[in-house]
Amino acid sequence: MKVNKLDSKVLLKNATIIDPLKESQSKADILLVEGKIAEIGKIQELDVIKTVDCSGLILTHGFCDLHVHFRDPGNGDKETLESGSMSALAGGFTRVCTMPNTQPTVDNPESINYIIEKSKPLPVHIHPIGSVTKGQQGVELSEMGLMHQAGAVAFSDDGLPIQNGLVMRKALEYSKMFGVPIINHAEDECLRADGLMNEGKVSTRLGLVGNPSIAESIMVFRDLKLAELTGAKLHIPHVSTAESVKYINEMKNAYDKITAEVTPHHLFYNDKHLENYNTNLKVAPPIRDSLSREALIKGIKNGTIDCIATDHAPHTVHEKETTFDLASCGLIGLESCFGVVKRILADEEGVSLIDIIKLLTISPRKIMGFDNNLLEIGKEAELVILDDEERWNFQEKNIESKSKNSPFINQDLSGRVKYTISNGQIATSS
């Protein structure tokens, strides 16, 4: 992948433009002047410095991922804001939200400022999420108000679920003042216990301790009820079980400030794929059985699930090249996201391309309150250009992240990001 500064005048020629907001599709050219959309339509080449031939390609809103780990501050060996933004660009993402489980925890406005200031020159728009509790300890509320004023877009204790129901309730009440969602990794730690993979037939055969799906769904249920009680916004990350989908669906009929995401890896895999103890498939929540996977796909089709988020979680080689019980949880997912989601949802499940694009663009932006009307004259060009038909084999060389812990290496994917344009820069895939 190459990343270049946009020339002062760039013509995106003969694109098939899909606007997920206006639900429109048309063939047109787009003229960018100084990184902004200057004209949309049939444009004659005059003094254009650079032309990008978009014939046969889809042009749409840049993707938005509201759940990534860029490990900055603290773990520059896994990822940094710089390397993370390269990984995002490769996947067509122009806007991401970073989780606060860094070293130290992002639980104060100074840390929010650090991420915002350091991200300013980067091509991808990076929005920090602050922690709900100090040090993600689940006890005392963090300075949510000061973090929100500094630019935090949501609050989450990320991988450390808020076990104490009173703390969760009080956090939801407090967050109500700022109108931003609480994102709680839903997992009852006592029920999860030492579970390493989904509890089921496969875990029994493999001899790995099981993590039952009820450990998630029971916490999802609690959080949904607390959100309804308090009137706060709740976003449920990486939904993995059929029961969770059911509870979310039921609550959405009663209360409208609930949103939910699902990851590409929970859509792609089921627990049978863990038979060779692939540590790159060790993740929290775990890859579930095929019934849960089908429920997630159904949840996307009927609108119970709002968006796709990668939970991009870089780990070094030595954290993954070990036995399954000792390996770290998490996998990277930005570069492979579109090809995975397009293959599963469009090619295998018949979901339309525009609906897939919505899951990656307007839905996550709406949850976070970001601008959604991107294909307008005068707006900063925050665009992705895709070949939705290209079949390709995902390789380690396609990874821009500092870490390589992807279970998708050597998988056949469908649909590929060709160009990503964001913050005055253009990334070209190689």
Added chain:
Amino acid sequence: MFGHKHFLGLENFPREDIQKIIDTAFEFKDVLNRPIKKVPSLQGVTIVNLFFENSTRTRISFELAQKRLSADTVNFSASTSSLKKGESFKDTAQNIEAMKIDAVVMRHPAPGSSKHLTEFIDAKVVNAGDGTHEHPTQAILDMMSIQEKFGKIKDLNIAIIGDINHSRVARSNIYGLISMGANVTVCGPANLIPENISNLGVKVNYNIDEVIEWADAVNILRIQRERMGIGLVPSNREYRRLFGVTSERINRRKKELVIMHPGPINRGVEIDSQVADSDQAIILDQVLNGVASRMSILYLLLGHKEESTNEG
């Protein structure tokens, strides 16, 4: 005529009786401004101040009110009490009453405890704060101070700012102010304001700037970390930024805003020093009015009926 045996709280307390307490308190305030600040109204009356919770200003204020009225007073605090030796609340109360006393002024950490006390003893009971329930004498002195400043209470915009959940001052003020016809807004962290508080007739607004703009007077409560259990207020600096009555916020407002605080003050947290010490603040007037208000309440409860028309 004052038809109340006890003074336990302001919920459902008649408006004309609140007004009578305030009017009588102004008469006693005149007494307090005389060279000889003592009247014989409660000569021969014995009052026990029963404090199961630490208190400085409320206890001194009551004791002073009693002395100004010439009552005999006995102080009893938890640290010296037989409760520590395992005696029950009921036995303690009945033992004290057996010594022939006329009234008990009680502060206790349990909500409802002063009501409870009236079931064990025949003496009159004045609630000096029962846990997170009510603190009615504080509300009377607050309303007296408002009336002193504005000449009325009705139709004024009064904001109560802070931890409403854990505040007995907030509850008594809400009951009293609503009864007197004021408009009341509560403001504070959403996790410290009960969801259903609007049932009491108040508005909820989490935006301190809007509330300051709206209000004629603000009653600022102390953040009581000791009552919260889990860390609900992330930090003092966040509280000040979101809910602090700061000099910047006061300076932005064109009109004068009357500043009240029941004390003790956390300077630089819920209120800036410049605001607390400004001419707009009536915090120290509240303290003197506290003595007058408590004299009024004790007098109306314990004074001989035939004297009640010509006292001044």
